[in-house]
Amino acid sequence: xxxxxxxxxxxxxxxxxxxxxxxxxxxxxxxxxxxxxxxxxxxxxxxxxxxxxxxxxxxxxxxxxxxxxxxxxxxxxxxxxxxxxxxxxxxxxxxxxxxxxxxxxxxxxxxxxxxxxxxxxxxxxxxxxxxxxxxxxxxxxxxxxxxxxxxxxxxxxxxxxxxxxxxxxxxxxxxxxxxxxxxxxxxxxxxxxxxxxxxxxxxxxxxxxxxxxxxxxxxxxxxxxxxxxxxxxxxxxxxxxxxxxxxxx
Ligand SMILES: Nc1ncnc2c1ncn2[C@@H]1O[C@H](COP(=O)(O)OP(=O)(O)OP(=O)(O)O)[C@@H](O)[C@H]1O
Ligand SMILES: [Mg+2]
Numbered sequence: 001x002x003x004x005x006x007x008x009x010x011x012x013x014x015x016x017x018x019x020x021x022x023x024x025x026x027x028x029x030x031x032x033x034x035x036x037x038x039x040x041x042x043x044x045x046x047x048x049x050x051x052x053x054x055x056x057x058x059x060x061x062x063x064x065x066x067x068x069x070x071x072x073x074x075x076x077x078x079x080x081x082x083x084x085x086x087x088x089x090x091x092x093x094x095x096x097x098x099x100x101x102x103x104x105x106x107x108x109x110x111x112x113x114x115x116x117x118x119x120x121x122x123x124x125x126x127x128x129x130x131x132x133x134x135x136x137x138x139x140x141x142x143x144x145x146x147x148x149x150x151x152x153x154x155x156x157x158x159x160x161x162x163x164x165x166x167x168x169x170x171x172x173x174x175x176x177x178x179x180x181x182x183x184x185x186x187x188x189x190x191x192x193x194x195x196x197x198x199x200x201x202x203x204x205x206x207x208x209x210x211x212x213x214x215x216x217x218x219x220x221x222x223x224x225x226x227x228x229x230x231x232x233x234x235x236x237x238x239x240x241x242x243x244x245x246x247x248x249x
Pocket of ligand 2: 043044045086
């Protein structure tokens with residue numbers, strides 16, 4: 001499997017907080033990689049650094065073999081990186097359709113507004129928000145705004161997509177629907193890095209999982225490896241998963 005994304009000893013400090021400490025990681029083309037870890041572990045910071053929202057204090061980020069460490073967000077968007085935001089923040093007074101069209105325009109240079117809107121409408125249908133296209137974004141419920149984030153992300157035509165807690169705050173059936181969408185996005189050949197606290201989701205959709213704790217990568221393996229990793233169980237998963245994996249043998 002070709003590597004699309006490589007992090008080489010990436011660090012990021014915020015004042016006295018070492019949010020990322022020498023993280024080395026590679027993501028293969030077409031992979032659905034789970035990125036898990038306790039609150040404050042550095043997961044969102046990793047996404048911010050890769051996509052250019054924050055700069056790395058040290059280390060390098062390579063995308064398709066190209067050094068992208070110093071690129072700005074609009075530049076990483078144009079070469080095929082997209083992400084959803086943990087705190088959803090649509091343009092509240094724009095229509096749902098135009099929020100998605102704006103994402104398409106951000107990532108695709110030279111696209112006409114009419115084209116962007118047409119493409120946006122397809123993405124809204126895909127996530128099940130078609131009937132809300134003409135509504136102002138501020139009228140959407142949280143679950144709908146999470147889906148809008150997904151529509152915006154796929155409208156950027158990414159090669160690699162970071163999903164940052166797209167299921168947080170959703171009920172069980174909404175989570176099931178989101179899982180279906182995530183799988184369909186993966187089927188299109190888009191590489192996915194899924195940040196998620198719901199282990200049911202991570203274990204179901206990810207082929208490999210990496211674990212961050214205090215900014216450092218403490219584990220990298222198959223879902224089976226991860227639920228059996230003593231350090232991960234102690235740092236994050238807790239006894240529930242130790243027992244679950246013991247029962248599975
Ligand atoms: N802009 C910032 N300024 C100062 N500190 C920050 C900033 N962004 C993140 N941090 C700190 O960096 C650390 C990592 O934060 P980050 O948001 O990456 O964690 P996370 O793993 O995404 O957590 P969560 O699961 O709660 O979303 C935390 O200690 C956080 O307080
Ligand atoms: Mg986060």
